[in-house]
Amino acid sequence: MWEADAMSTALRYVGLDVGGTTMKAAVIDDEGIAAPAVSLPTEAHRGQEAGLERMCETIRAAVSAAGMTMDQITAIGVATPGIMDIAAGLIVDPPNLKPWKNVQVRGHIAEVFQKPTAFQNDANAAAFGEYWIGTGRDAHSMVLFTLGTGVGGGIIIGDQVIEGRHSHGGELGHMRIQLRGGRLCGCGRLGCLEAYASATAVVARAREEVATYTGSTKLKELLQSASGEEFSSRTIFDAAAHGDELAEKIVDDTAFYLAVGATNMMHSVDPDLILFGGGMIAAGESFLNRIRKHVHEIALPIPAERCEIRYASLGSDAGFIGAAACARQLIHRQRASSK
Amino acid sequence: MWEADAMSTALRYVGLDVGGTTMKAAVIDDEGIAAPAVSLPTEAHRGQEAGLERMCETIRAAVSAAGMTMDQITAIGVATPGIMDIAAGLIVDPPNLKPWKNVQVRGHIAEVFQKPTAFQNDANAAAFGEYWIGTGRDAHSMVLFTLGTGVGGGIIIGDQVIEGRHSHGGELGHMRIQLRGGRLCGCGRLGCLEAYASATAVVARAREEVATYTGSTKLKELLQSASGEEFSSRTIFDAAAHGDELAEKIVDDTAFYLAVGATNMMHSVDPDLILFGGGMIAAGESFLNRIRKHVHEIALPIPAERCEIRYASLGSDAGFIGAAACARQLIHRQRASSK
Secondary structure (H helix, E strand, O other): OOOOOOOOOOOEEEEEEEOOOEEEEEEEEOOOOEOOOEEEEOOHHHOHHHHHHHHHHHHHHHHHHOOOOHHHOOEEEEEEOOEEEOOOOEEEEOOOOOOOOOEEHHHHHHHHHOOOEEEEEHHHHHHHHHHHHOOOOOOOEEEEEEEOOOEEEEEEEOOEEOOOOOOOOOOHHHOEOOOOOOOEOOOOOEOEOHHHHOHHHHHHHHHHHHHHOOOOOHHHHHHHHOOOOOOOHHHHHHHHHOOOHHHHHHHHHHHHHHHHHHHHHHOOOOOOEEEEEOHHHHHOHHHHHHHHHHHHHHOOHHHHHHOEEEEOOOHHHHHHHHHHHHHHHHHHHHHHHHO | OOOOOOOOOOOEEEEEEEOOOEEEEEEEEOOOOEOOOEEEEOOHHHOHHHHHHHHHHHHHHHHHHOOOOHHHOOEEEEEEOOEEEOOOOEEEEOOOOOOOOOEEHHHHHHHHHOOOEEEEEHHHHHHHHHHHHOOOOOOOEEEEEEEOOOEEEEEEEOOEEOOOOOOOOOOHHHOEOOOOOOOEOOOOOEOEOHHHHOHHHHHHHHHHHHHHOOOOOHHHHHHHHOOOOOOOHHHHHHHHHOOOHHHHHHHHHHHHHHHHHHHHHHOOOOOOEEEEEOHHHHHOHHHHHHHHHHHHHHOOHHHHHHOEEEEOOOHHHHHHHHHHHHHHHHHHHHHHHOO
16 A cells, blocks of 8 residues: 655655556555556657657656655656667657657656656566566566567566667567468568467457358357457457357467467576466456467477466556666665665 | 696686587686697496596596696586586486486586586587687677587576576577477477477478479489488588579578577577577588578568677587586676675
8 A cells, every 4th residue: 555654765766658648657665566657648649849748747747646746756767669779768769659759768857857767668667567566576587478459578587677789678579480471460570479469460360260261150240240440359259258169269379379479488588487468368367278278288398387377467557567666676776786 | 828837826617518429628717718628428328327427537637638636626517418407406307318317417516526516508508608708708698509410599698697497598499480380390399490490400301302302403412322421411501502502492491490590589588699509500601691681581670780690609619618607607606795
């Protein structure tokens, strides 16, 4: 439970998650207890100057919502999407924040608030949030796959976010899982995991399978009666839960593709724990069990047996919680090195 | 240049690499300068007790070859193949060291010599050796693919060998690169990188392609005239270098498969440097350039542009050099934590 009146020397962080449609932030203390979160619209179309101003507004709103003032905040963490230069504190070319280009986020926030400021990719931050206080809290190493419109990822090994030398660490949606003739990904390449296992890909695969399926399936009906937006991956998972054979095949194939992604992480990073997060985990425990079953069939025996596979638990809060975790790490490292 | 008469307080390590046919060891100083290496036959068939004794012999022989006595050695590092429990210091079930099972290597060596003893998987050790004094010496993070009978791997991130929670870190030969209907791997699974890109797989693919190829190719002739052992991946690379079209296709496909493996590492670990080592790199710079070309086509633009792709430089010495590097890390970490 959040307590605004705790002693004023306590460490407190603002975590800010900048998304394509909204920005979300909250004040979080050193133990991971969060004050109420706030959301403001991103409105990227208004340009990057307005975007930076909106980030500052959201941070201030989070501090107010915590019943605090800025001088009670130790550090700030910001998570953003798209292609970044994490070390430089830059958003380079974000597909979901057009027309922004080369936005100096970390420098701006640090300058406005005069606070130590951490900066991280949003999927990496979500993984670090889960690692700090989510399903990964007891893990030493962890890989997160985020299943939404795309497939995001984050890798944590022993307190370290594997952000990569070129800020492309954990771009797990673009792991190539098919040599040739693979499905076309949104990134323009062929055979990426995302082209098979994102929510968008599940819908696209269902449309294709319905078109050639000769048996009886509810999906055909649903697809014809629904407008574009209504026929979602949720529709397909629901139909599978009600025993529709084609829907079950599509869901099981999806679990298989994710098992291939998980297996490739088990045979490279070999973490304690692999997590799946994002909207698609609404599919529930039976979907997770399908992933586990396929992993048992395709991974080497020891990691197949011992690596835990679970769902993430922080939902859409993982991003700002992880951003705060990055700010916290910045402070703890500064303190450790100055001793 | 190795100098046995350097001051006796200097740090010196024995690195031992236990292979399926030979054990190789040398004394190496803290700067990575190695005394002459020694080799003894492994003779795994004589059993694990004899094997442990042979490890001790090889270590003693290396110390003699350095013109030193055991009391001038600071620590020992041992690298072994197969399924291991690295944290426990055990070889569990090594396919190349039959009939050994559950061999307590680290404990035995430490007890016999009364020295701090490090223990590591041989492919991880090779990567750490390259990272210490080989092609990776200026890298912060590095991934090594070793191309021999199988495909081995090792991942280093900032001085840390990614050995994994279940000792399966860097098992890159078993990365699945084909969803379904993939080639059968020696591990019994389908679609592993090793089933496409090991020297053995190159030969197997060549045999298959020759059988159905209707054009003119030297490979057909070579295959018919050569006995089993003579038709090696080397034969195929040579034929490609002499312009044989089918051989060129096989070599280019191999480069493509390795590029897929490299790309998947760029989109997960995103290292500074990707190295290829092992017997197959005798194919030379043109093969490396083919791998680079395919990476440019299939990886995301920033890592494709910036991640370096090179050959390893320590050859078959990488294993014992890396084993010594692990011993050195053990000592440096002990010293750092005791200050």
